[in-house]
Every structure is written in C-alpha cells, then in structure tokens.
Amino acid sequence: MASHIGKLPVTIPDGVDVTIKGQSFSVKGPKGSDSYEIPEGITAKVEDQSIVLTPVDDERTTRAMHGLARSLVASMVQGVHSGFSKTLDIVGTGYRAQKKGKGIEFSLGYSHTITVDPPEGIEFELPNANQVIVKGNDKQAVGQAAANIRKLRAPEPYKGKGIKYSDEHIVRKAGKAGK
Template structure:
C-alpha cells in the first residue's frame, strides 16, 4: 500500500519546466530554479503535465519517503512558479530596519546595529521601518532566514516588543502587581 499523499500527482503550471534524470528532479520557472534528489525506491515521471511519484516496493521506509518526496516536489514546483515569502513585524519604540544594498540593518535597542546578509536565493524587502519581507523559491530557506531574523530580538511577553511573524499572536503576561 502506497502513501495517500504520495499517490497524488503534482500539477505542473504553465511556465514551469520539469526535468527528471534518474533520481534527479529539477524544476525551472519564472522565479528561479531548484533541484531535489528523489530517494531510492521511488520513481518519478511526467504524465499529462503532472509529476507522478511511485514507490518501487511496499517496504515501510519507502512508503514514508514516498509522501515526503511528493511534498518536496510540490513545494519546489510552487516555489519556482510563485515563490514563498514570510512577513515579519518589528514592534517597539526605536526598533526599526532599513535596507542597505541587499542587506538589512536593524536597530533593536542594543548599543549597536545588527546587519543581516541574505543567504543565497533569498531577497529582503523593507516596505517601511517596521516591516521586513523575506522572499525566495525554497520554502525551507525562506522559513529559516525569517526565523534567524526573529531570533535577533524575539518578542517578549510583557510589552510584546521584538520581531514577530505578521500572523503571530504574542500571549501577554500581567506585570508585577502595583502597590
């Protein structure tokens, strides 16, 4: 029995070119290109403008990798066609970000500024001083770059100051009881 997720074909949108060479899967689209090594025991082929992955045997480890491989292939196809982005908000008096070339310079209440260079395949946007958008074709790399930026000054629970994801809610704690 194969994976329920792995059985689903991955639709290839217009403008995306998919190449399968043995176990090497690669996709090229308007936003860039990406590649993935399909695990042993799983075969992939393009049928009717869709990528279909099939397990060679019914071994438990192959079934587990089957669904994972299909999910990774789907995220690569979506990434080269649409791209991924994470929006971060900076909350706090005097906390701000500004673009310096391709890098971002943060003022986060420390005695110094912090400069963050984008990893390969990642780009930054700073629409205003309190918003940073991380863009790229690789879902994992975009998430990791956003997490690294958030880690510079994680939101604290008392005043909510720090860098947070745009859709994140910070659970606030009550401060000391006043006399």
C-alpha cells in the same frame, strides 16, 4: 499501501519545465531553478501536466519517504513558479529596520545596530521601517532566513516587543500588578 500524501499528483503550472532522468529531478520556472535527488525505491514520471511519484516496494520507510519526496517536489514546483515569502513585524518603541545595500540594518534596543545580509537566493523587502518581507524560491531557505531575523530579538510576553511573524500571536502575561 502507498502514502496518502505521496499518491497525490503534483500539478505543473504553465511556464514551468520539469526534467526527470532516473532519480534526478530538476525544475525550471520564472523565479529560478531547483533540483532534487529522488530517494531510491521511488519513481517519478510526468503524466497529463502533473508529476506522479510511485513507490517501487511497500516497505514502511519507502512509504514515509514517498510522502516526503512528493512534498519536496510540490514545494520546488511552487517555488520556481510563484516563490515563497514570510513577513516579519518589528514591534517596539525605537525598534526599526532600514535597507543597507542588499542587507538590512536593525536598531533593536541594543547599544549597536545589527546588519543582516541575505543568503544566496533570498531577498529582503522593506515596505516600511517596521516590516520586513523575506522572499525566495526555496521554502526552507526563506523560513530559515526569517527565523534567523526573528532570533535577533524574539518577542517578549509582557509588552510584545521584538520581531514576530505577521501571523504570529504573542500570548501576553500579566505584569507585577496583575493578580
């Protein structure tokens, strides 16, 4: 029995080139290129503008890796075609960000400013002083860069001050007066 996720084909959009040589998988598109080593026991092939991954045997670990491999391949295809982004909001009086070279300089209520340089393959965008957009073609790297920025001043539960994801909801607590 194959993985439910793993047996779904991955559609290849226009402008994306896929190369499969044995267990080596590489993809190239308008946003860059990426490669992945498909685990042993899983084969990949291109059929009708889509990528199909099939397990060689029906071992439990192969089924688990089958779904994971399919998800990673799908993320790579989407990343080189349209890319990934995470939006962070900076909430708080005096909290702001400004562009400094390729990096960002944050004023977050500390006695000093904090400068964050983007990792390789990641870029930062500042639509305004209270919003940061992290962009890139690697889903994991975009998420990690956004998490590292959020960690600089995580939102606190009383006033909601700090750096939060734009779609994140901060559960508020009542202060001393709230009974």
